[in-house]
Amino acid sequence: MQTEAEKTQISIDEMATFCRRKGFVYPGSEIYGSLSGIFDYGPLGVGLKNNIKQEWWKTHVQQREDIIGMDGAIISHQKIWEASGHLSGFSDVILECKKCKEKVRGDVFIEDQLNISTEGLKVKDIDAIIKKNKLKCLKCGGEFKDASDFNLMFPVHIGASKENNSIAYLRGETAQLIFANFKKVVENSRLKLPFGIAQIGKAFRNEIAPRNFLFRCREFEQMEIEYFVKPGDKKCPYIKEVLNHKLKVLSAEMQEKNQEEKEMTMKQALQKKIIKNEWHAYWLAQCNKWFINLGANPDNFRIRQHKRKELAHYSSDCWDLEYNFPFGYKELQGIADRSDYDLQQHIKHSGQDLSLFDEDTKQKIVPHVVAEPSLGVDRAFLVFMFDAYEYDKKRENIVLKLHPKLAPIKVAVFPLLKNKKSLVKKAREVYNLLKEDFASMYDEAGSIGKKYARQDEAGTFLGVTIDFDSLKKKDCTIRSRDTTKQIRVKIKDLKKVVEELISGEKLSKFGKYIN
Ligand code: GAP
Secondary structure (H helix, E strand, C coil): CCCCEEECCCCHHHHHHHHHHHCCEEECCHHHCCCCCCEEECHHHHHHHHHHHHHHHHHHHHCCCCEEECCCCCEEEHHHHHHHCHHHHCEEEEEEECCCCCEEEHHHHHHHHHCCCCCCCCHHHHHHHHHHCCCCCCCCCCCECCCEEEECCEEEECCCCCCHHHEEEECCCCHHHHHHCHHHHHHHHCCCCCEEEEEEEEEECCCCCCECCCCECCEEEEEEEEEEECCCCCCCCCHHHHCCCEEEEECHHHHHCCCCCEEEEHHHHHHCCCCCCHHHHHHHHHHHHHHHHCCCCHHHEEEEECCHHHCCCCCCEEEEEEEEECCEEEEEEEEEECECHHHHHHHHHHCCCCCEEECCCCEEECCEEEEEEEEEHHHHHHHHHHHHEEEECCCCEEEECCCCCCCCCCEEEEECCCCCHHHHHHHHHHHHHHCCCCCEEECCCCCHHHHHHHHHHHCCCEEEEECHHHHHHCEEEEEECCCCCEEEEEHHHHHHHHHHHHCCCCHHHHCCCCC
């Protein structure tokens, strides 16, 4: 049977509804009315999310000699955030209505009302735009107070005391724990520059306007690498690996001149000095390749340089890997040059020596973070879901074409009929065999068509059916989610076949199509 899947464009709200219905993601604390910007992951969601994290770790830590991992605590000392500048500078501009006290995030409000870019606008810019355009509160029509900064860090009290010195913070980014543990991690791993330290974990931001489902939440997860080099080192020894990689590029200068993004190779971007640092070109391409290798659509990505006034307080240059979400191109992953800002701040505030000894110059140096690839797990989750989502007209159901390595369930096992004991017994045997090595499920409810449709929507990569022939021939059918094609395979060979199919082999390698 030929399938008629077509790329289906759905809105972020439709994606949220689909995720809730299928058990990928639920609104947080929903039975008590939900908490805005907080989400719980359901049975399929946790599977996909774990697979995303596992694949990221495998590519960026396990398979590299120059990157090592760590896992810092979520609750951290207030001095960490004083030193990093988050307590004074990590804020968004808030607008409060004089009449009804409604609070909105300044840049988002202006973007919605005037449809203009608000990247990097500060308090005074927001105030000026509100006044010039006579913008009022949407709820009651009242005037706004003067705009002000709103700090995004979540304070918590440690222990029974409510004194000021008992305040600690839920981390606003995982990165600071890498800086705070820098010296110990380097000494324990005997790392030599250039090297990276990676971490996956939760981060918390008291966003004024969480929105667009998982895109901007108050609790989310990050996968971050701090990549350290000797001060001034712009030569990346791995650059050859990515020179031919093509990306749509939008530099700060192109944005100032109102130019469109241009597709080019990393080699061209470096030669034309659009990207000035080899390390940036390398990491931007690497990060993009990671998505593409896991099935994301290359056409949906571009890289965009931050304009000067957009840069975070710690950053001297920053490029974002952006994805074309249903609400436009938005940041998926930031790749900032943080220089030695953080290590110097922690040296100053902690009084500890965080420098390294450079064997070449026989001098102490404070390494620079030349690139900080920082990716939100939840945003990556959205990317894979959007690029996998298709409505198949012939099947009349959604098919979630997740890459087999990401699919939460690799294989579902069905008896052809649930009221035939011999079929059920054999199907259970096969399921027990497969679940040792693969995320599998056993499903006997409904007709075979219903079972296939249910698994297509869950993104289950393969369907194994035990029919009457299976009992005689000691075999089963395997069905591909993406093509609906089926072959028959001996049960004794099943594990090996499933493993090879997940690794990218074609179904036709293992038998003749029977449909
Ligand atoms: N350590 C650098 C850092 O935290 P960032 O640009 O603020 O930089 C990095 O965040 C990534 O974390 C973003 O590109 C995005 O993928 C994710 N992220 C940031 N804020 C988020 C939020 N409120 N909800 C979901 N993901 C978020």
